[in-house]
Amino acid sequence: AQSVTQLDSQVPVFEEAPVELRCNYSSSVSVYLFWYVQYPNQGLQLLLKYLSGSTLVESINGFEAEFNKSQTSFHLRKPSVHISDTAEYFCAVTLEGAQKLVFGQGTRLTINP
Amino acid sequence: GAGVSQTPSNKVTEKGKYVELRCDPISGHTALYWYRQSLGQGPEFLIYFQGTGAADDSGLPNDRFFAVRPEGSVSTLKIQRTERGDSAVYLCASSLGRGPYEQYFGPGTRLTVT
Numbered sequence: 001a002q003s004v005t006q007l008d009s010q011v012p013v014f015e016e017a018p019v020e021l022r023c024n025y026s027s028s029v030s031v032y033l034f035w036y037v038q039y040p041n042q043g044l045q046l047l048l049k050y051l052s053g054s055t056l057v058e059s060i061n062g063f064e065a066e067f068n069k070s071q072t073s074f075h076l077r078k079p080s081v082h083i084s085d086t087a088e089y090f091c092a093v094t095l096e097g098a099q100k101l102v103f104g105q106g107t108r109l110t111i112n113p
Numbered sequence: 114g115a116g117v118s119q120t121p122s123n124k125v126t127e128k129g130k131y132v133e134l135r136c137d138p139i140s141g142h143t144a145l146y147w148y149r150q151s152l153g154q155g156p157e158f159l160i161y162f163q164g165t166g167a168a169d170d171s172g173l174p175n176d177r178f179f180a181v182r183p184e185g186s187v188s189t190l191k192i193q194r195t196e197r198g199d200s201a202v203y204l205c206a207s208s209l210g211r212g213p214y215e216q217y218f219g220p221g222t223r224l225t226v227t
Contacts, residue, residue: 004155032213043117044156044204044218051213090155094213099144100169101216103155 002027004091006104013081014112021076021107023091030096033074035065039087086111117219119205125225126195134190134222138207145188146216147180148204156204162188195226
């Protein structure tokens, strides 16, 4: 069965600093990869996804993630964070042909001014 | 348009009681999912409906949990003989159908079993 590990439960950074949230998955078959974000007092929202093609995917608010098959990773990065990026971030995977998402434990990103 | 809605937003019940949690998916979405999120954890899959049928119920923890979607739209998650360990946020999501479509999540129902 597939699993997802988010290596950091909390990541504090200063505003305008770069950030990387790490995600590793385990699966013996092809997968689709997702990052979801949960802002304070809001529901889960899709941030970006990798299905196929280019291994680098981007979101509309400056985040990017790179699918690395050899390292089974899908780390999320942003070169310069803002206070508004404060949220909990979840990495998720689904097997090709399946429907259910398997989530990591989440990483709480805290931006300090 | 309207997103996924869930009712109630909060439910407090006593151990041993029966509860029903409701989910209204986005109109036109044929796929519906239930997840459970315990404190400090990521969401955990419970069950997936394609139309009226449960296509994958492998995440239901035991036979106290049951879900229905009789008309292919609204779904109800039913928990019998609730236990304190059932306390969690129950999330519902919907998507356009089979395939890696985006799952749109509702705000969740926070269930507390005392």
